[in-house]
Amino acid sequence: MPNPVVTCRDVSRVYEGDGVPVHALRGVDFELEAGEWVSVAGPSGSGKSTLLHVIGGLDQPTEGTVTVDNVEVTALSEAQLSDLRLHKIGFVFQAYNLIPVLSALENVEFIMQLQGVAGGERRQRAIDALDALGLADLADRRPGEMSGGQQQRVAIARAIVTNPVLLLADEPSANLDTATTEELLDVLRRLNRERGVTILTATHDPMVMSYTTRQVNLRDGHVVAP
Amino acid sequence: MPVKLLLQLSWRNLWRHRRRNTILLVAIAIAVSGVLLLNSMLRGMQVNMQETVIDNLTGHVKVLQPGYLDDPSIAHGFEVARDWDLEIDPDAVVGWTSRIRVPAVIMSERETRGVQLIGVDPARESISFLDDIVIDGEALGSPEDRRVLVGAALAEQLQTKVGRRLVLITQGADGRNREAGYRIAGVYRAEVAGLEKAFVFTGAETLKNMLDTLVVTEVSVRLVDDRFEPGILATMVDAFTGLDVLSWRDLEPQAAMIAEFMDTAVFIYFLVIMSALVFGLVNTLVTAVMERVRELGMLRALGMRPRSVVAQVVVESSLVMAVGVAGGVLIAAGVFALVADGIDLTAFDESLQSFGVRPQFTPVMQAGDVILVVVLSLVLGLLASFYPARRAVKLRPLDALRR
Ligand SMILES: Nc1ncnc2c1ncn2[C@@H]1O[C@H](COP(=O)(O)OP(=O)(O)OP(=O)(O)O)[C@@H](O)[C@H]1O
Ligand SMILES: [Mg+2]
16 A cells, blocks of 8 residues: 555644734644545634645644655755655645746746756647646736636646646635636546546635545644544 | 746846836936946046146156255256167157256346246157147247247246246356346246246256256156056166156155045945945835745745745846946946047136146046946845845745735
């Protein structure tokens, strides 16, 4: 049995905000197997985003260890974390976070440029990724010239084009209408089923939860039974 | 991070904020051209002042009898061997001459004045201001010329003019006073009026005869450039053992000090302007970077290393800086070309004369100064952009994204 893609052991995250400590995560134990699509659910403030950030190496837990693809994230330096994010993790944020001065195609290529993928291959893979998400016609548009749903799909294309071991999506549907959300979820399902991409989404959206293979519930920083 | 990507992103970002970057660029260009032009004025003054001093019969290097400066009389003269000559390298030396210079009293029918009576070889005086003075009447013809050349200001004081006779009294080699009458060959106008009152010229041989001597009181060498001075000094020390071999700096310590002070002034003034510019630059860059903190945080969340993000910001500001500096140099060169022939300062004549500056003023732009300005601007600009860039990456990507 292969190791899980993500392992969290007794992960706590305490924010020292204005003297009163905020316990965003309190001893979370959590595993994510390869090929799963898990949604982290819970009310606002329950720690969903914090968990995704800690797993993605964007935040450091106050206690506990996080392992991604057999690498202990909690032991890495700033530069090593950059590399981990670049090579192993795809991020999709609630606010699409595309680079405004680059076209859709260039945004997707950008990550591969950072990785040092050669020009011809890079372009082909970016075109394929946009194609897979139905964005072929929008390749030359800049983010400001696209709708929210289109930008979110470009963000997903960018996140998966590097074949990451893990796709993290924080409230990917929060700014989208129902129809667009459905399209988006279909895309993620295809990626999960056909390409075996391991996905972790944080959401309150019941529609998202209906698509996932498993659900983890958070309440006040604890994992609780559904 | 590939350089091409870095440049591409930088270029697009600059273009996106083109309004702010244009303003920044123009400000840099104006500051740089201002520094360069004012610098050329200061340099012009410095060169002008030095030229004036050297022109005033000082030359770059002068040979004197040790006691002459304290008691400038014929008693402190020396002989120059007839066959002595300075081997002249035309790239380094303009020329040399010997003179005999003594204090004298000059009398017209109406007035009496104290002057310096100078015996010259007119053909060799291309090395001094005598070469380009305006003369009413005639110039001296030869060392044997028995007439005198007096300044216009002196002629006015003496209430005399070309063709009239003057009497000159001075001490001979034997310590006894000699007196002789001279006809005025010409009245000269010097750019600096003080000279007109001080210097009366006659033929060197004429003056030697009058003083009944074979000696001269000075040998003066004019160089093409200051930097040949040490070499010539050494040559002259060898040739004139026992005599004082002095540079213009020794003879005109005040002018030398001012020239030296100008060097420092140029540098300090440059640093002050540049500091002001850098201060403004840092402020603008900090604002520019802080506006983009979210975006830079996102780049890092995607896996761009902090170092690359710093490089990104630094490259962007360096590009603006480089174009601004280049623009500044071009503007300065353009304006300089317009005034390079000289600026007429006759309107301020009197106040400038008291500084010994000529009314015709020529700005000077030295390659070394331009290089200093360009290099220092670029270095300061680079340092100035590091600070905001470092500030931007000190934020953790998450905090940056939350902004
Ligand atoms: N930078 C921070 N400083 C202080 N407290 C924070 C910070 N980030 C999060 N928190 C707190 O930690 C707790 C968990 O926040 P988190 O963003 O993980 O919740 P969430 O489940 O993602 O909520 P939402 O559904 O609103 O996105 C909250 O109480 C929040 O106020
Ligand atoms: Mg959240």
